[in-house]
Amino acid sequence: xxxxxxxxxxxxxxxxxxxxxxxxxxxxxxxxxxxxxxxxxxxxxxxxxxxxxxxxxxxxxxxxxxxxxxxxxxxxxxxxxxxxxxxxxxxxxxxxxxxxxxxxxxxxxxxxxxxxxxxxxxxxxxxxxxxxxxxxxxxxxxxxxxxxxxxxxxxxxxxxxxxxxxxxxxxxxxxxxxxxxxxxxxxxxxxxxxxxxxxxxxxxxxxxxxxxxxxxxxxxxxxxxxxxxxxxxxxxxxxxxxxxxxxxxxxxxxxxxxxxxxxxxxxxxxxxxxxxxxxxxxxxxxxxxxxxxxxxxxxxxxxxxxxxxxxxxxxxxxxxxxxxxx
Numbered sequence: 001x002x003x004x005x006x007x008x009x010x011x012x013x014x015x016x017x018x019x020x021x022x023x024x025x026x027x028x029x030x031x032x033x034x035x036x037x038x039x040x041x042x043x044x045x046x047x048x049x050x051x052x053x054x055x056x057x058x059x060x061x062x063x064x065x066x067x068x069x070x071x072x073x074x075x076x077x078x079x080x081x082x083x084x085x086x087x088x089x090x091x092x093x094x095x096x097x098x099x100x101x102x103x104x105x106x107x108x109x110x111x112x113x114x115x116x117x118x119x120x121x122x123x124x125x126x127x128x129x130x131x132x133x134x135x136x137x138x139x140x141x142x143x144x145x146x147x148x149x150x151x152x153x154x155x156x157x158x159x160x161x162x163x164x165x166x167x168x169x170x171x172x173x174x175x176x177x178x179x180x181x182x183x184x185x186x187x188x189x190x191x192x193x194x195x196x197x198x199x200x201x202x203x204x205x206x207x208x209x210x211x212x213x214x215x216x217x218x219x220x221x222x223x224x225x226x227x228x229x230x231x232x233x234x235x236x237x238x239x240x241x242x243x244x245x246x247x248x249x250x251x252x253x254x255x256x257x258x259x260x261x262x263x264x265x266x267x268x269x270x271x272x273x274x275x276x277x278x279x280x281x282x283x284x285x286x287x288x289x290x291x292x293x294x295x296x297x298x299x300x301x302x303x304x305x306x307x308x309x310x311x312x313x314x315x316x317x318x319x320x321x322x323x324x325x326x
Contacts, residue, residue, distance in 0.1 A: 037111075037130030040067055040118060043088060048124075056111065056130055058103035069128060074100040080113055087115040087126040098133070110134045125157045126209040150228040152202060153209035161227030161235050165287040168239060169280075179280040180246040181287075181294040182236040184212075184253070187272045187306040189232040200264040204231065206273050207262045212236070215256050221249065235291075243279050250309045258307065278312035 038051030039046050049057070051062035054316055057064065073080055076099035083093050097113040112131040119125075148160035156164075168179055186192070186204060195203040209228065216224050225237040236253070238246050258272050276298025278291050293312040301310030 013125050016153060037128075037132070039064070039128040039130065040120075041069060041084070041126050041128055041142075043124060044068075052132075053130055056103070056109060056132055057101070057167050058105040058107065059075045072101040072103070074102050074108060076100075080115075081179055083113065084126055084128070087117045088124045090117045092116075098137075110137045152206050153228050155209045155213065155234065156225060156227035158227060158229040158235075159238065161225050161229060162287065164225045165237055165291075168237075169287050174280070174282040174284065176243060178240055179290065180238040180241055180243070181280075181290045182238065182246070182250050182253075183229075183274045183276045183291070183294045183298045184234040184236065185275075185302070186232040187274055187302075189271075192271060194271070196266040196269060200269070201232075202209075202263070203264045204262050207260055208234070208257055208271070208273065211256050211260045212253055214251060219252065219277055243277075246277060247278070247309060247311065250277055254307070254309060263286065272307035274298055274306050275309045276312070277309060278314075281314055 034052060037056045038048075038050040039053050040048040045066050045068045047066050049059075049061060051061060053267055054061040054064055057067075060066065070077060070081055070084075076097050080099055081099050083095070083097055086093050093115050098110065099113060100110050102108055108218045110133050112133050114129040114130075114131075114137075115126050118127040119126075138265050148156055150157045165179070165181070166231060168177070174180075186208065189201065189204070192204055205228070209226075212226055212234070216226060221241075223239045227235045227237075229235045236250075238249060241249070254273055254275055258270065260270070261268050262271060276296065277292050278293035278297055284290050293314070297310040297312045299310075301308050304310065
């Protein structure tokens with residue numbers, strides 16, 4: 001009788017074990033069907049990862065265990081670590097974190113991370129949900145570039161340049177940070193259109209933009225912004241540069257444009273630019289004031305014969321005073 005009871009108990013236990021194993025296998029299959037990566041993580045490392053997590057990290061699923069998720073992060077490491085720590089303490093994490101990960105194969109992907117506490121035999125364990133948003137961010141970045149870029153020339157557009165300049169004004173005290181504004185205008189642009197056609201005029205605008213942007217990159221004008229602000233008018237913002245360096249930079253730009261051939265179906269020709277320069281003064285209350293000063297300096301450069309750099313009167317006087325004290 002006791003043997004029968006023991007046998008029945010053994011069979012029941014065996015059935016329970018098989019049922020548990022089967023349930024775990026089914027749960028594993030269900031988790032592998034999730035469209036998001038799932039990692040179950042102790043403080044020491046990963047103890048489970050589903051197929052999507054394996055794909056995201058580019059690590060075979062059977063080799064995910066034992067790795068530490070933070071080792072894959074390239075950005076927002078502190079924020080993700082804090083989010084995981086909150087989850088380990090059983091606190092609810094309401095915010096997600098967007099971060100870049102570098103996969104085992106060296107690819108960089110952008111993910112959205114959500115961390116949450118997970119009951120696990122009384123041990124501190126968290127579940128990490130990883131959503132691959134790389135393609136979404138690529139689309140968002142492309143759309144953002146469209147909103148801030150001039151379609152014809154590839155330079156920034158007027159709205160973006162003015163927004164950058166106004167933010168600089170709002171975030172810095174007058175006199176504490178230098179800001180130079182240079183306004184560039186193609187000389188005799190109407191003559192270019194009339195002589196070679198509007199397609200050639202467009203080519204001139206594109207060539208000028210490419211020349212200046214390449215020069216900015218070569219000379220490493222840190223923090224500079226180059227934008228098309230009108231038909232043939234461009235704007236160059238140069239923060240944290242003194243007037244002598246600004247004028248030298250503008251001369252570089254002027255000479256580079258003068259020497260750059262413009263190749264079109266109508267033939268090859270050259271164009272020149274006039275440039276007006278103004279420095280931010282302690283009394284300037286807004287960017288519009290500095291821009292207007294640079295625009296007037298541009299007008300004087302045009303009146304003086306074109307293909308030259310004109311300097312705002314106040315900027316010129318400041319340079320002269322500085323030179324006199326040396």
